[in-house]
Amino acid sequence: MKEFGEHGYSTGSLNTIAREAGIAKGSLFQYFNDKLEFFAFVCDEASRRIREEMERRMAAIDFDQQFDEWLFDVMCDWSEYMEAHPLERGVTAATNFELDNSVRSVVRDTANQHYLQVIHPTLQLWQEKGQIRADADLEVLATTILALLPFLALAPYYDGLDPIHGLRGRTPAQQRPVIRQLIAGYRPMFAPEK
Amino acid sequence: MKEFGEHGYSTGSLNTIAREAGIAKGSLFQYFNDKLEFFAFVCDEASRRIREEMERRMAAIDFDQQFDEWLFDVMCDWSEYMEAHPLERGVTAATNFELDNSVRSVVRDTANQHYLQVIHPTLQLWQEKGQIRADADLEVLATTILALLPFLALAPYYDGLDPIHGLRGRTPAQQRPVIRQLIAGYRPMFAPEK
Amino acid sequence: MKEFGEHGYSTGSLNTIAREAGIAKGSLFQYFNDKLEFFAFVCDEASRRIREEMERRMAAIDFDQQFDEWLFDVMCDWSEYMEAHPLERGVTAATNFELDNSVRSVVRDTANQHYLQVIHPTLQLWQEKGQIRADADLEVLATTILALLPFLALAPYYDGLDPIHGLRGRTPAQQRPVIRQLIAGYRPMFAPEK
Amino acid sequence: MKEFGEHGYSTGSLNTIAREAGIAKGSLFQYFNDKLEFFAFVCDEASRRIREEMERRMAAIDFDQQFDEWLFDVMCDWSEYMEAHPLERGVTAATNFELDNSVRSVVRDTANQHYLQVIHPTLQLWQEKGQIRADADLEVLATTILALLPFLALAPYYDGLDPIHGLRGRTPAQQRPVIRQLIAGYRPMFAPEK
DNA sequence: CATGAATGAGGCTTCATTCAT
DNA sequence: TATGAATGAAGCCTCATTCAT
Secondary structure, three states, rough: OOHHHHHHHOOOOOHHHHHHHHHHHHHHHHHHOOHHHHHHHHHHHHHHHHHHHHHHHHHHHOOOOHHHHHHHHHHHHHHHHHHHOOOHHHHHHHHHHOOOOHHHHHHHHHHHHHHHHHHHHHHHHHHEEEEOOOOOOOHHHHHHHHHHHHHHHOOOOOOOOOOOOOOOOOOHHHHHHHHHHHHHHHHHOOOOOO | OOOHHHHHOOOOOOOHHHHOOOHHHHHHHHOOOHHHHHHHHHHHHHHHHHHHHHHHHHHHOOOOOOOHHHHHHHHHHHHHHHHOOHHHHHHHHHHHHOOOOOHHHHHHHHHHHHHHHHHHHHHHHHHHHOOOOOOOHHHHHHHHHHHHHHHHHHOOOOOHHHHHHHHOOHHHHHHHHHHHHHHHHHHHHHOOOO | HHHHHHHHHHHOHHHHHHHHHHOHHHHHHHOOOOOHHHHHHHHHHHHHHHHHHHHHHEEEEEOOOOOOHHHHHHHHHHHHHHHHHHHHHHHHHHHHOOOOHHHHHHHHHHHHHHHEEEEEEEEHHHHHHHOOOOOOHHHHHHHHHHHHHHHHHHHOOOOOOOOOOOOOOOHHHHHHHHHHHHHHHHHHHOOOOO | OOHHHHHHHHOOHHHHHHHHHOOHHHHHOOOOHHHHHEEEEHOOOHHHHHHHHHHHHHOOOOOOOOOOOOHHHHHHHHHHHHOOOHHHHHHHHHHHHOOOOHHHHHHHHHHHHHHHHHHHHHHHHHHHOOOOOOOOOOHHHHHHHHHHHHHHOOOOOOOOOOOOOOOOOHHHHHHHHHHHHHHHHHHHHHHOOO
16 A cells, blocks of 8 residues: 555556565565556555545534534544545545556546445435435535545645645644635535525 | 657656657757656646637637536537547646656646636636626635536546546537536536525 | 477466466475476376377278378378377477477487387388388388478478478368378388389 | 577577676667567578578589489588587577477578578479489478478487487587488489489 | 465566767 | 667566475
């Protein structure tokens, strides 16, 4: 996760991985047929960990509040999780920044499934609770959140992702106003008529 | 543009570029000190071309309509431009998918400046025209559009970018319903009270 | 036989053999001390099979005819056998095309012994029957036949072995005219005076 | 020529070649796209040298004698040439012992062309001179000689090629009786009626 | 007797960059 | 200004063999 997270698929070095892991180069190929299979495994593993941890955290968040408040809490947790887990964050970057389609399609589909299996039911639940307007477009909302997640995860650590709010370099605590601003901006998309 | 657009910075090969351009490998280094300087130049050039062409096209779009109608026209133009210009699209992908921060910061800032110098004044103009609600958050709107542009540019051509609306593989004409849906979804963010 | 026959000794892979055989890599070394011993066993086995089958077939061929007619029948059988037994044919190629002397000497001597133990007595028999001229040089005849056998076995399946008669790609039936032509050409070497 | 001649295509090492040539590994690829292209070049070069030298020598051989005497002289020259040129001999072995069809077809066709462009016209010439029987089959004769050449070139230096006459280890001078015996054995194939 | 993970040397090839011409 | 051969490090991957289980 460290090597691939820092350098991505094509620039990540199996030699380096073997050296830092203290095993022989050839040993890597006992478990994976080639570099791509290895990378895919690492990405799957990271996606799974991220999802499991986030589900655990979300279960602890107060469900008896307005949707935008709840979303704010979730996104702050997300922000803190990513700050505390540089390995998972690195792999998230590696999958989001992969250019090669044949590599990308292998790793992105898995990640997207994990995300959507959380996002879709959650949005429906909130709509049923009446906290999301009945005529809101859940697909557009899901797309927005699906884009917001890597944005919040990476913008504080990678240059050029957020030239508007200036997330780059901010701690999770310092990110909170921006998160609040973004959710407030999106609020009309889902907010029920008063 | 072809080589870097297809393979990105680190995987793009100067050997290949020289070979396909029909010039000597050494000649590249007459004009650029190293690979990064070359890549930066290519990205700048692409960003400039994209911006100029889009400004030209936007000037031809009817300004006497509602903001969301106008935005729809612009985004359709953007979609058609990207379909017609695979080289520029490739470089767009290469800059958006670059993982290495020291490379990324060089190319993204330029691109973002180009984008924002168009987006910011435009949004202000539409707000002054009263077509964007006075209390709408122009920053969040700008961030949304800044994310929407690469999304629409790349999702039809790269796997795993849009698992919700299924833009992958669609022609510009087939993308139009999705563009309309997205803008309709975003509409409450800026739409003036009726 | 499959792996060594297709790729020869040095390029043949014990890993592949174990994988395709469905046994563990280590198990190979329970029965053979090293790769060469294994290869030698496979070649011996193939030589033995080839010899036994050809002796069986030769026993069924009419012995009451002229030597060249008989030889034609034998060679056609040989041609058909090789077509029907790609594994044995492959090993034949592997032993004939082995460059490394230390490997070659191990496998060729066995094969040659098998061939000569059939060829020598047979030629003597035919000479005693008076169908081979008394002053014919049986050694040269044996050498000729010893060269003819791999030639007929492999030329239809390997490039560049027969640039004159064009055996490459021919079915056994299509090889028959060439076989007849070759034996007719050799005929003066052994034919008794009329 | 040394490395490929000793170990053949697949076992020959580019690392070794570069090291013994005193150049960098990468430099090999300035002139050849891959190993096969390199090997093909080496084989072509060797074939050309062999042909040119043999044509030079054949021009010095007395043409006013019987065909079998002339052939004996040529084959003795061939035997001496191969003894004096271990590099060319090695490459000859490498092309004759190559198992991989895709490699083999590349190098054998060239070699065969060189051989046949000498053999065919020569045989015709001798037939016109009346030294080869009018009804002799020149194709079979050519095939015989085409097989005799690598046999004489390699049998003295490689195990298991000649289990009958025992050429292995013989000097050119010691090979002469065998060469004479072989040609005497083949003589009836072409000798004119007395 | 069977297993299969571990090894580490070696395989071919690509790369950005230099520099003498 | 243009060239392109030379470099040598680094890339991924395969290999036969060992050995503790």
